Amino acid sequence: MTVQPGKSIDAILDEARARLRRLDPDQARLAAAEGAVLVDIRPAAQRAAEGEIPGALIVERNVLEWRFDPRSDARLAVADRFDLPIVVFCSEGYTSSLAAAALQDLGLHLATDLAGGFQAWKAAGHPVTVTAVAA
Template identity: 70%
Template sequence: MARTIDEILEEARDRLVRVTPEQAHAEMRDGALLVDIRPAAQRAAEGEVPGALIVERNVLEWRLDPASDARLPEATGHDLRVIVLCSEGYTSSLAAASLHDLGLTRATDVIGGFKAWRAAGLPATGGTDA
């Protein structure tokens, strides 16, 4: 049975405890891993968050799965607090739910994405859209 993307997004978000940009920033200072999944062109246009780990969406699961041969050193275990960031907070919800499927059940995303982060006046660099 086919579902709409809105239904899939709602189901994904039902599994998450999403955070505001301010909460994400505070958690990042306390050791959470903020993972920016935007493609390079989008980061160049919008800007970046200093200290965020860049992992483009197409390789996210392989890089953060603690059992993957392609994992990053930051993928230390299933209890890792991962906060996913995209441009507006849609793709990041789907990505965080996918991380839940891998056992990273503390994963979540930023409400409103990078655009909300920047609008909140949180640390950001670069971007031609700024």
């Protein structure tokens, strides 16, 4: 029996992004000001090294679906409806596209991601916090 290869990660990413209305940093900042939840899915070590977006909700990628599915016993208090506007971000905007598509698969049709991720947000000059590392 010959095993057929599945889709490439590039194909999977393209399919995910085709479903999203990705936001640039200015659009994401405006969306947050209008009530969208900015969700940082980066691991703690990456947040510590790169900084954070003030006010963003930290939900690491491995638990994202459980925290935002309104039907889940493990959901966050904010995840109480399917029309919740969510803007997911990672460091550069790759993992966040896959994560936003997964949230859409749960029925969260307003989920999207930040194109370029945290790095684009920072490059745009939007507020970030950096944790001082003790020497």
